[in-house]
Amino acid sequence: MSKIGIILTPDTRSKAYLQKIINNKINLDEIIFLDDQRQEKKFSDPIIAESKKCNFDISKSVNDTLLENNIKFVKFNFVDINHLELIEFIKNSKIDFFIFTGGGILKKEILNCKSKFVHFHPGIVPEYRGSTCFYYSILNDNNCGVTSFIMDENLDTGDIIYQKIFEKPSHEYIDNVYDAHIRSESMLELFNKKLLSSKNFKKQNEKGNTYFIIHPVLKHIAILSCILNSKN
Amino acid sequence: MSTFENLDFLAGYKKSRQSILEIIENNNEILDFQDILKKTSICENNNFKNIQKFFIDTDKLLKFLYVDVLNDYNNDNISLDILIKKFEIKKKIFESYDLEFKENTKKFINLKNYILLSLICLLKYEKTNNLKFLNVSLKLNDTICSQVKTLVILEDILIFNFVIKKELQIIFNLCDKKGIINE
Numbered sequence: 001m002s003k004i005g006i007i008l009t010p011d012t013r014s015k016a017y018l019q020k021i022i023n024n025k026i027n028l029d030e031i032i033f034l035d036d037q038r039q040e041k042k043f044s045d046p047i048i049a050e051s052k053k054c055n056f057d058i059s060k061s062v063n064d065t066l067l068e069n070n071i072k073f074v075k076f077n078f079v080d081i082n083h084l085e086l087i088e089f090i091k092n093s094k095i096d097f098f099i100f101t102g103g104g105i106l107k108k109e110i111l112n113c114k115s116k117f118v119h120f121h122p123g124i125v126p127e128y129r130g131s132t133c134f135y136y137s138i139l140n141d142n143n144c145g146v147t148s149f150i151m152d153e154n155l156d157t158g159d160i161i162y163q164k165i166f167e168k169p170s171h172e173y174i175d176n177v178y179d180a181h182i183r184s185e186s187m188l189e190l191f192n193k194k195l196l197s198s199k200n201f202k203k204q205n206e207k208g209n210t211y212f213i214i215h216p217v218l219k220h221i222a223i224l225s226c227i228l229n230s231k232n
Numbered sequence: 233m234s235t236f237e238n239l240d241f242l243a244g245y246k247k248s249r250q251s252i253l254e255i256i257e258n259n260n261e262i263l264d265f266q267d268i269l270k271k272t273s274i275c276e277n278n279n280f281k282n283i284q285k286f287f288i289d290t291d292k293l294l295k296f297l298y299v300d301v302l303n304d305y306n307n308d309n310i311s312l313d314i315l316i317k318k319f320e321i322k323k324k325i326f327e328s329y330d331l332e333f334k335e336n337t338k339k340f341i342n343l344k345n346y347i348l349l350s351l352i353c354l355l356k357y358e359k360t361n362n363l364k365f366l367n368v369s370l371k372l373n374d375t376i377c378s379q380v381k382t383l384v385i386l387e388d389i390l391i392f393n394f395v396i397k398k399e400l401q402i403i404f405n406l407c408d409k410k411g412i413i414n415e
Contacts, residue, residue: 136363139410172236211363212320215370216234217403218363220241225410 002096002196005030005115008062009079009102010038012051016180017101017187018065019056026191030095031073033062034086034102047173054181082107090115097196099187103131106151117151118196120183124163125149126208129156134179135214135222138168142225144178146186150201155210159201162190172223242407249396252377256393260386265394287336288329290315294348301355312356315349316368323375325349343379346372347392354398366402373399 006021006028008014021028043051043058051058066073076086081102090098090113100106100117110117123133124145130136134144145165149158164186169178190196214222237244293311300307314333319325325345326335350372357365376383376392383389407413 139363139406209362209364212317212367215367215374216241217245217370218367219234220236220238221403221406221410221412223236224239224242224407224412228411 002199003029003094004097004099004196005032005093005095006099007032007034007081007101007117008073009034010036010040010062011102012041012058012176013180013183014062014101015058015060015065016051016054016056016184017099018062019060020184020188022065022069022071023055024188024191026188030093030098031066031071032086032089032098033066033073033075034079034081035063035075035077036079037077043176047176050171050173051177051181054177056180056184058176058180082110084109086110087113100151105155106153108153111151111153118148118161118190119151119158120186121147121149121156122179122183123147123156124165125156125160126205128211129208130211130213132214132219133211134174134182135219136211138222138226139218143168144182146182148186148190148195149204157204157206159203161201162186162193162195164189168226170226172227174223174226239412242412245403246400249373249377249400252380253393253396255380256383256389256396260389260393286331288331288333290325290327290329290345291342291348294345294352297352298348298355301352301359304359312352316353316364319349319372320368323371343376343383344385344388346376347388347395350376351391351395351398354395354402357402366406369395369399370403 006017008018008031010033040061048057048059065071074089076083076089078085079102080086081100081104087110090110093115095115097116097118100119106117121129122144123129123137125147128134128137128145137144143165145163147156147163148161149156150161152158166182166185171177288311293315297308297312297315299305301312311333315325318333318335324340325342326337327339327342327345328335328337330336350369353365353369353372356362357369373396377396380392383392
């Protein structure tokens with residue numbers, strides 16, 4: 001049986017992942033919290049309400065959730081996934097897979113550890129690569145997808161574990177709520193279906209589309225298409 | 233991360249682009265695009281591949297890419313993708329690159345290059361519906377709009393006028409397609 005851990009960061013995505021892990025009584029073998037002590041972002045009541053509809057509370061910090069639930073975790077005072085102190089810790093852990101909630105590219109040093117790193121990307125790769133690709137997917141296909149993959153040295157090119165299509169949201173809180181929601185729901189499926197046990201992951205086709213940060217005009221058209229269509 | 237401002241944002245975008253068109257059109261006689269092509273040099277040079285032996289002259293590459301896109305030749309999608317990536321990351325188009333596409337000059341202020349890349353991307357979007365082309369064109373046009381008063385060459389002004397009109401038409405067609413009604 002594979003040993004699974006998670007690397008959390010102080011952001012909305014980690015809040016969703018952690019709260020859903022707790023609510024679904026999923027046992028992890030290691031929890032690492034990268035915490036740079038940043039000021040906690042405040043959210044309006046409608047955003048909080050929408051997050052609760054998606055089974056997490058965006059107003060609750062990762063730190064508070066960990067402490068309130070008496071969860072054993074290891075904390076570092078930085079958020080850099082490529083930090084040497086973290087790499088040393090991971091090298092000495094006996095974890096097969098770490099779920100990494102943050103973004104960015106993993107450098108060679110951390111990829112050379114025995115542990116593999118699982119990422120939930122908000123797009124169906126290879127067609128949708130890039131951090132804001134869900135907006136493009138809403139505009140093109142009227143839906144969004146999530147791909148879980150084993151991270152490699154490039155952006156969104158790792159071997160695919162699982163892919164799922166989600167209905168587009170009916171609200172405007174895509175960056176803060178919807179993104180965290182669909183990724184964390186995919187994580188739950190990965191646990192429920194024991195997808196990491198098979199280790200039978202699919203290579204990606206090299207050809208694909210990398211979408212750069214979406215222009216505000218296109219982002220507004222994507223969000224408006226979600227809200228207006230849900231009202232009709 | 234830009235915040236969501238509802239329909240007001242799109243109205244503001246439209247107004248801002250229209251004010252750019254006013255600036256251009258108040259100072260110049262505007263021609264239709266076929267006439268612009270006759271008066272400009274953008275279709276002139278098609279021998280890009282033969283002459284770029286030691287470095288890439290961005291202006292010549294863009295003229296080559298323009299003809300390529302216009303005629304659906306698809307000879308050089310790779311260079312177009314590289315130029316798009318360069319702009320998306322650095323927000324600059326350098327006036328020349330070495331043969332491995334590394335910039336070999338510090339000069340990046342020639343607005344014609346930004347205008348031509350934007351034009352190519354809009355045409356490419358019309359042919360492929362790939363939003364990455366529309367996305368980069370919107371960003372290029374923001375950059376050019378912020379410098380519009382420095383545009384002095386008539387050819388650049390005429391092409392940019394066409395580009396902005398084309399961008400507005402594409403954006404509001406997309407809004408229509410998505411059921412978004414704009415005043």
